[in-house]
Amino acid sequence: MLVIKKRFLSHSGPLFLSLFINPNIFHAKIRHSFILTSSYSFLHMEKIQQQILWSKAHVHHPALLEKLSLIYLSSNKTEVAHLIFDEIPKPTIFLFNAMIRAYAWKGPFDRAIDLYYRLIHFGVTPNKYTFPFVLKACSTLLALEEGIEIHNHAKRMCLDCDLYISTSLIDMYMKCGRVDEARLVFLQVKNGDVVAWNAMVSGFSLHGLYNDAVGFVLEMQRRGTNPNSSTMVGILPVVGEAKALLQGGRSVHEGDVLVNTAILDMYAKCESMDYALTIFKEVSLKNDVTWSAMIGGYVQCEKMVEALVIFDQLMLNAATNMSSTSLACVLRACASLSNLKRGRKLHCYLIKSGFLSDITVSNSLLSMYAKIGSICDASSFFNEMESKDTVSYSAIMSGFIQNGSTEEALSIFRRMQLSCTKPDAAMMVVLLPACSYMSALRHGSCSHGYVIISGLSSNVSICNALIDMYAKCGKIDIASVVFDGMKDRDTITWNVMISAYGIHGFGTKALSLFDSMRAKGFKPDDITFISILSACSHSGLVAEGRGCFESMTKVYNIVPRMEHYICIVDLFGRGGLLSEAYDIAIRMPFEPDVRVWSALLAACRTHKNAKLGSKVAEMIERLGPESTGNFVLMSNIYSTAGRYGEAARVRIMQKEKGLKKSPGxxxxxxxxxxxxxxxxxxxxxxxxxxxxxxxxxxxxxxxxxxxxxxxxxxxxxxxxxxxxxxxxxxxxxxxxxxxxxxxxxxxxxxxxxxxxxxxxxxxxxxxxxxxxxxxxxxxxxxxxxxxxxxxxxxxxx
Incomplete structure (x- = not known):
């Protein structure tokens, strides 16, 4: 042993001596290796492991080996972790759970069960995290005997009613064919989530118990738990059997209506409307829930015309009562299609039928008028509403803001406060853009204060709106403080802050933030690239913008749309690369619209390139200038080129079209x-x-x-x-x-x-x-x- 130690010391030198004397250095080295993931770091991990074992440091400091074992587990080196685990005199429950989990997920599964019994033998008490892991292994191996014994252990510890343990027990019993035991476990669950319900549905489906599976889906909806895609996957195996029974001539009674409505609703929620329509047509006796599910499914899938077709059929079916859910969905369809005439007809029906007493229907009607842009109808109906809630106020405020009447939106907010209606998160997300549009900083700051007092400052959507509001009110420094103080962020957060830096001319900061976004693991979307390209354009960062555009297509596989081409043409145009900007415009994979040519026309005006400007002006003329701004630019370009006749003709054309220059x-x-x-x-x-x-x-x-x-x-x-x-x-x-x-x-x-x-x-x-x-x-x-x-x-x- 002495010879080995001397040889090891000759290779390690002072480093080994320091580690031998001070085990804390081992912890530091292990933490450092945990951060690294290269093969080089694992080579050092092996050396550290040898040093720990030779120095006997693990005898007095077993936590050293535990950390090593966890690092190997995190790197999918389970067998190496197990070898180190065997050297630990008395592993902690945390390490036992980590080892059991590794085997339960990736196998060999029997080792997870062996480790559980080893845990019991060592006198270590399992906790609520241990049981789901080991039960998963039992479920995979169909080890019913061990599963029952582990269930009894959980009972003795009063952990069998824990939601996650119960769900694991249900899964284990179902897969082992013990349906009754699974049902008993489920009945003991007080607040079952969708995962627990899905475990039962999948189990019934696995054993061909069609009525039980559908019955559970109906019951979970009745209790307020919405099915998800996993529910759909779980029940699909028995749907074929149900359709076979129907095709076989089985008589349709009320129970079948409920069953088929549940299946239809699940297809609709999974956006499989062709299958939903097939079920819908097979149900001869449809109730209000059946119609609502079909209309709601089409609306959810953005198939508004089809939703209105089904609603027309419902109107003709005098035997079926209309539901508020159906009406709310149809109003949403009218809004999406901007079908004001249809919406007003529906308004008349709602008055006659008395449905306007339902606040959900009233809010949907109000929202329909606001989204279509009929702000007079929206305002009139809002004033007539007997009862209003935060949704009502949000709908009318959104309508005013979308139609440019932001002062009226702020006035509505003050009315709401006087009515003692408490603003919620959704309301604040509506209010803050109104403040930014009006540059009403005091209103925005007061709203920020309310957000803090109400405990809404951790809401990501509200923080995003605050960043946008402060940036558009000129307070980019405060916008940055809000951004830096956010614990949670989404892609929109990064997009808003990048855009904020861009419009303030801080292109370099926008690029730095773009790099940070990617470093933090957020994937840029198409809006991100519009923001960063615009930021480069406003700061003259042509090379950087070119690089971003190339990475968008080559690295992130985002297909550029019109807005991206507008940005890149604007970028090159502002930067004086007018010929390159023109080449991009004419080589686009689709026909450039007026906005693309307008960006280039503005650049020609800035850089006084009358020749290219005249050519671009002719392109705009052919497409139709659309805006007074283009008429002014065109007239200017022609005048600069000495083509006064064309300049006069453009001004005459502008007058004939009834377009007047917006007053500054x-x-x-x-x-x-x-x-x-x-x-x-x-x-x-x-x-x-x-x-x-x-x-x-x-x-x-x-x-x-x-x-x-x-x-x-x-x-x-x-x-x-x-x-x-x-x-x-x-x-x-x-x-x-x-x-x-x-x-x-x-x-x-x-x-x-x-x-x-x-x-x-x-x-x-x-x-x-x-x-x-x-x-x-x-x-x-x-x-x-x-x-x-x-x-x-x-x-x-």
């Missing part, structure tokens, strides 16, 4: 109140003071070098008039008002409905020098952070 509108929030400004409008109560402030500002700006860029005035007027028109752009009015209203050096935050023009962009940089204020402008494209005479966009937008 900006708004600011001052002390919780939102003030709106329209370019050239004089309706604000403090308009004269605002004009006076602007006059002072422009006087100071000209002294330090400001010159108006009149190319951004489209009207055919004198140069002096063009300069006057530029002074009264909406964002300048909003900034002047903010300077009058906000004292000290508080930053100014302005939201605009259109892209900020080049002259305003230049003017705001000068204003920050004169007023010594930070100014943030959120336009239709992105955020501009102005401070000290500069904008963080680097004049790249």
């Amino acid at each position: 509108c900006s708004w600011v929030e001052i002390d919780g109140k939102v003030h709106g400004f329209i370019g050239g409008d004089s309706s604000h109560p403090q308009y004269l003071k605002i004009c006076e402030k602007l006059s002072d500002l422009f006087g100071e700006m000209r002294k330090i070098g400001y010159r108006a860029d009149t190319s951004f005035v489209m009207q055919d007027v004198e140069e002096e008039e063009k300069e006057d028109a530029l002074v009264y752009h909406s964002e300048k009015l909003a900034i002047a008002f903010s300077l009058l209203s906000l004292k000290g050096d508080r930053p100014i935050f302005v939201t605009k409905n259109l892209r900020v023009c080049g002259d305003c962009h230049t003017a705001i940089k000068f204003i920050t020098l004169i007023a010594k204020r930070a100014i943030i402008v959120r336009d239709a494209s992105r955020f501009h952070h102005f401070e000290g005479g500069l904008c963080k966009c680097g004049d790249f937008w």
Whole structure:
């Protein structure tokens, strides 16, 4: 032994001596090897194992070998783990459970049972985690005798009623053919979950007990447990038998209606509507549940037309009562199809039949009007509703927000608070986007406070909405704090934060977050790539954006859709690679739409490429410009190219189509109140003071070098008039008002409905020098952070 130790010491040197003296170093080395997964680390694990055994450290520190054993188990080296396990004088219950579980799942299964009896022999007390593992081994081996004995052990420990142990016992007894014993175990379960029910259903199905299997499915639904795909798999073997009985001419009575309705409902829940329809047609006496299951199944599968066809058949069947569930589903179908005429007819039926007293039906009708966009009908019905709940308020608020009436949505929320209706998580997810759209930071901050007080701050959907709200209200730093403080995140969380960095012009941060997302094990989806490509576009990161686009298709196998091509054309166009952007547009695997050409047209305007701009303008003209923005760009491009006739023709075409350029509108929030400004409008109560402030500002700006860029005035007027028109752009009015209203050096935050023009962009940089204020402008494209005479966009937008 001395010779061996000397030889080992000569190879290990001081390291071995330190390990021999201080066993804590063993723990550190084991933890380090646990982190690593390469073959190199396992070589070191073997050396550490030898060192532990030679030094006899395991005699006084058995936890060392236990850690080694667990590491080998986690690496699927079960036999090596077992060898080390045998060296441990008295293994813990945790290690016993880990070893039993490994064999129960991957075999040899008899070793799991052997280890259980060894555990008993050592005097180690099994716990609630031990029994499910060893019972699984008994179930696989059909070891009924051992299973019964283990069941008795669990009874003596009063653990036989534990949900997981009971489910394992049911599975074991069913597979061993002891159906009655399985039923007795199930009856002792107080709060059985879907897994316990499925164990019974699968067991009955395994033994061909059709009536019992279907009966349990009906009972589980009656008790409020919804079947899942595993239920479907469990009952499928007996469905064939049932259909054979029906085809054999067996008379259909009420019991058969219930059975077939249950099967139909399961097919519908698994989105197998062809099979569901076959069962539906075979049932001659249909009840309201049968009809509801069929209509609901089609709606769930997004087959709205088919749902309405079944509903029409139901309307003709006078013998069957209508259910509120059917009506709610049909209203959802009308909303999805934007079928307002059908929805109004259904509204009349609901009034006559008295169904509007059902809050679920009323909410579905309200939601239908809101989703279709008939906000007048929605608002009128909402005011008529006798009783309202949080779903009612959420539906009408969503309707107002989707139709651009965010102030009305916030007003509804205040009405709800006065009615003492307590907002829930779903309500807050609706409210926060309203605050972000209006840039109503105070409302958003108050909502955040409510979220914290109500204990909803751990809700992932709410946190996602908070990140979006703060980012769109210009508070990207607070959005980042919310993101960093989240314990749980989903893909949407990462997408929202990447998008937030992108619209603020922090493309590098967006890319860093994209890398972190992948490092944390989250798989990017198509929305992720839209966000990151847009972020690269706003920051001029052309090479990085190109790499992301290539990885999307080659690494993640995501097929690009129109939105991705819009982003990549915009990326190259903004970056000045106009020819490459044009090549991408004409080589797309499908016909590019107006949005693709619009992105390229805007780039041609920015980079003053009149030749390509004229070609792109012609493409847009052929497709139909769709928006006033394209008409303006086209007119501008033609004018720049000296083609004044075409420019005039575009303006005439715009007038003929009845399309007017949307007036520039900006708004600011001052002390919780939102003030709106329209370019050239004089309706604000403090308009004269605002004009006076602007006059002072422009006087100071000209002294330090400001010159108006009149190319951004489209009207055919004198140069002096063009300069006057530029002074009264909406964002300048909003900034002047903010300077009058906000004292000290508080930053100014302005939201605009259109892209900020080049002259305003230049003017705001000068204003920050004169007023010594930070100014943030959120336009239709992105955020501009102005401070000290500069904008963080680097004049790249």
